[in-house]
Amino acid sequence: MAIFRSERAAGLMLAIAAAAGLAIANSPVGSAAIALRDTHASTGVAVFDLSPGHAVADGLLALFFLLAAIELRHELTRGELASPRKALAPAIAATGGVVVPALLFLALVRDPAESVGWPIPTATDIAFALGVLALVGRGLPRRVRAFLLALAVLDDLIAIAIISAFFTRDLAPVPLLLAVPAIGAFGWLSTRTTPFPVVRTVLLVVLGITAWALVLTSGVHATVAGVALGLVLAPRTAVRVRHALEPWVNALVLPLFALTASMVAIPAVREGGLSAVFWGVFVALPVGKLLGITAGALLAARLAPRAERASGLRPREILVVATLGGVGFTISLLMAELAFRGDPELVAAATLAVLSGSLVALVVGGVTTALVARRSRLSS
Structure with a gap:
């Protein structure tokens, strides 16, 4: 399982799964595959009455958010975000990378019913971005990866806040309140040590599933439970949990989500051509992220004390982070499903735009990273 801990392997498997999902959806078995993904099997327990697609997006994906929250807590306590001064630059860059794509989307999509999709191009995919950096970024200073990681983690935190604030419908407060003591x-x-570690592990799993089920029942997106559980884990336990789950999330959870989310029949987008939603997401992801992250990083560099500017990112290194930041994919696909739930045509248009925009960012970011890395190797 060691290979599945690799950022390169994770990014490669995501790409293969997304391509496979798109190919299956547009093959002779596409209709049957999509129907199977969306079929609800009656279990007799409402919270578990999920289609395979929702089981992945609402259930398994919570494990990805659990690991993201563990990494976020580490960054906030011991890593690149451990002090306000360290967190300032990636925080400002992450904010710019959220605000500018959202504004660009709203400028291109004027219909109020479609403008609710503004959060879709605001996310950065951690696995893909770091995977590309690992593949072609040999020779770049460690500060580039640290900055990209910090930015992507903060970006995901903002995305989670957006999911909680804008995509929570029919809130049921009682289950949400009951989830708090479970968490x-x-x-x-x-934090407890015990002579019976297996019993403790079983109890942790039971409490985790209970918290997840209560959050799902409350109407809040269930991935929020994964975030909360990751943030409250004791550091030592968190290390073990991450070590145990990381290969499974990289090898199974993320590819399954990419496969099911990218099952979009291209002719189903809309008669008469591509919609404004498609163009809004397609432009806002690579272009909006590039402009927003670059502007935010340059502003942060200007605000930093003069003595610290020499240790910050160079303009060409900022360009590496900004281009890779346009790879939205995992979280953007989730946003597309949540924003246009109930409108399959708009979900299809937004999903295709995420795939297309992320592909553009992937190519541009990969070429930019390779060129800057080559220059760094030559100058070292």
């Missing part, structure tokens, strides 16, 4: 007990138990 608290999960965090408390993770």
